[in-house]
Amino acid sequence: MVHIDQFAVEQWMDKYENDAKHNLAETCCASISLSDLVNLSETSEISNNILDFSRKQVYGAIRGTAALRANIAALCSSNAPVPLPDEQVLVTNGAIQANFLALYTNVGQDDHVICHYPTYQQLYSVPKSLGAQISLWRSKENDCWRLDLEELKSLIRPNTKMIIINNPQNPTGAVLARDTLQGIVDIAREHGIIVHSDEVYRPLFHSVEQEELPPSILSFGYEKTVSTGSMSKAFSLAGIRLGWIASRSPEIIEACASVRHYTVISVSQVDDQIATFALRSPTVHNLLKRNIALARQNLKLLDAFVKEYDWACRWVRPKAGTTAFVQFVNRNGQPLDAVGFCKSLQAKTGVMLVPGSRCFGNNVDFRGFVRIGYVQEHRVVAAGLQELRNFMEEEYEKLAVA
Ligand SMILES: Cc1ncc(COP(=O)(O)O)c(C=O)c1O
Structure with missing residues (x-):
């Protein structure tokens, strides 16, 4: 077992x-x-806009509707020099499933994984359960919970498969700045390591200056990056259980989609419609x-x-x-x-x-x-x-x- x-x-x-x-x-x-959501959308046509009552409840779009994936891709692309293509997004039941699927797909026995710490336990306990060796990369409380890139270099092993970060970080509310993210990507690129970033609290940067807003991990021009997110935290809609995996790598998306077939088939069409509505402008x-x-x-x-x-x-x-x-x-x-x-x-x-x-x-x-x-x-x-x-x-x- x-x-x-x-x-x-x-x-x-x-x-x-x-x-x-x-x-x-x-x-x-x-x-x-849902009524609050309609009020935020500046429209009163609830049934036509938020939910199509005439739509038959089939499985629907297997990876998520084109409209929803486009909205998520746009969200992941803010401040990115190159927009994320819509097909690089897979819709899931919350970020919890997004993390699970991406970790299950990308980490195997005998791999080594480096994980930002403290963080949401799923991010290190799931790789551990898959047989991976785990190194915790501790953020320093006495340095505003920053991470030390020299320490990251010292943690790398020949079998390091993945670096896992959580930005913004649960529980500290700290943010990994753009130059730290760039440093992580540079080190990962040198060794061909995947960077998995749980970005479920993006883009709730309430105390960061505009010019210091860090972009998504998908915005650094490195293919082997994965971002997970959801409607639960910054978007106040945990009840629709809707999240996503986004990656710059078509191979990673296809591998995750293949595993996803065993666990999801498709996400609820009702949830998909509500999330699509919530993520469009001006509602979002x-x-x-x-x-x-x-x-x-x-x-x-x-x-x-x-x-x-x-x-x-x-x-x-x-x-x-x-x-x-x-x-x-x-x-x-x-x-x-x-x-x-x-x-x-x-x-x-x-x-x-x-x-x-x-x-x-x-x-x-x-x-x-x-x-x-x-x-x-x-x-x-x-x-x-x-x-x-x-x-x-x-x-x-x-x-x-x-
Ligand atoms: C860092 C982090 N990732 C993922 C999740 C899962 O969120 P959800 O499945 O609601 O999107 C949580 C929930 O607390 C979280 O804090």
């Missing part, structure tokens, strides 16, 4: 999310309804404008909280995405037991957070860290932080250290 490690963050969400009164663990921008721009404004507004609240409790909280202010990685310490500067903290907080106040040590650090790294999702509805974040304040006053100093 295949052995795969337990998926700690998804298990935590499964266990605690339904009972959360103030969910500050959510990683999607505040979700929207209005949606992103809404979410970037929400991220900035809520981040101010979180920033104020971290300043107010500066004796207890340490962080690198996030620049993009929907999550912040905050370390909680006691009056002596010792990191708290993050699991105990999250359990006690939720039991006493209904505020849900995610313990970083359990869900991003295999119980070894990131002591005292919690992940906070702050791109919820403003009132949810405000109420959750108020409850957290009450907890800080009444309960916090009773908590155990790690």
